[in-house]
Amino acid sequence: MKIYMAGPEVFLPDALAIGQRKRDICERHDLTGLYPLDNALDLSTRDASLQIFKGLEEMMDAADVIIANLTPFRGPGADPGTVYELGYMAGCGKRCFGYCNDPAPYAERVARFMKVTTASDNLIDDEGLTVEDFGLPDNLMMIHALELHGHPLLLPRAKPADIWRDLSLFEACVRLAANRAD
């Protein structure tokens, strides 16, 4: 079974080493991990970003399962690139797993970045937009997509010391995927 390993850790300076650790975890469970940086590409070409996209879409099409890292990225919510991939895999009818190394509810996360006020029983952000307040850790689309297309989001009891490199919940997702391999 092939697992597409999605997440914003590809933007870290040690992204390749993290990918190797993820791949090793998959192998220990007799699964094959596909990592976005596996595609060797010449980033200096004019259409590099299009070639990256095409490579990643092929990789997703070849995978049976996605494990998405939904740890908040540059704001209160998950990395939109990773979320696109989660949506794509759900749309393709693939099994979806995900984890997030920050257990805080979404409304609390928003309040870290901007002033949140209350008006007519709604939480409102500093642009006047309602803040989702279902007690979920992120936008309901990703939370329930995981629940209905695979397995509910895995969250830690407390934020690990290194939210970008702690792979405990990634491994827990791999175990879930391995147990449900058909």
Added chain:
Amino acid sequence: MKIYMAGPEVFLPDALAIGQRKRDICERHDLTGLYPLDNALDLSTRDASLQIFKGLEEMMDAADVIIANLTPFRGPGADPGTVYELGYMAGCGKRCFGYCNDPAPYAERVARFMKVTTASDNLIDDEGLTVEDFGLPDNLMMIHALELHGHPLLLPRAKPADIWRDLSLFEACVRLAANRAD
């Protein structure tokens, strides 16, 4: 032809009025607009968010096309909920259109929210993560998904006065969808 009208304007206080304007635009082009808030739901129930998700997934499954509003939302990038929907529709093989009322490149948007520095020719954010620097307005996944699954993202020449309520580019997407209806 049914169009799923995705975007974070559902979080505005006048979300219903904006939905009606969008629906009217679709009708003028002989298309049917489906708006996320069309599903009447009791938000006080324990599983309200799950019921919302199920309703939206049914709506997307019924639609032929998505028009996604990718205007930056609570940070440098698009609303992850909308992005999930774009991915889902692309995965389902539906035609994808999108617009964004902020024409700034992604790296410039990130610099509005945090300090961006340069290290070994890469832009780096304040957590040490590389900032995508392809000159694109957002993460390459959404940009090229639109290009390959429908039509390239529409951007304004300059930010409109009201980025949440200006529907010029939404209407341009509707026109594109109408012209390509099979």
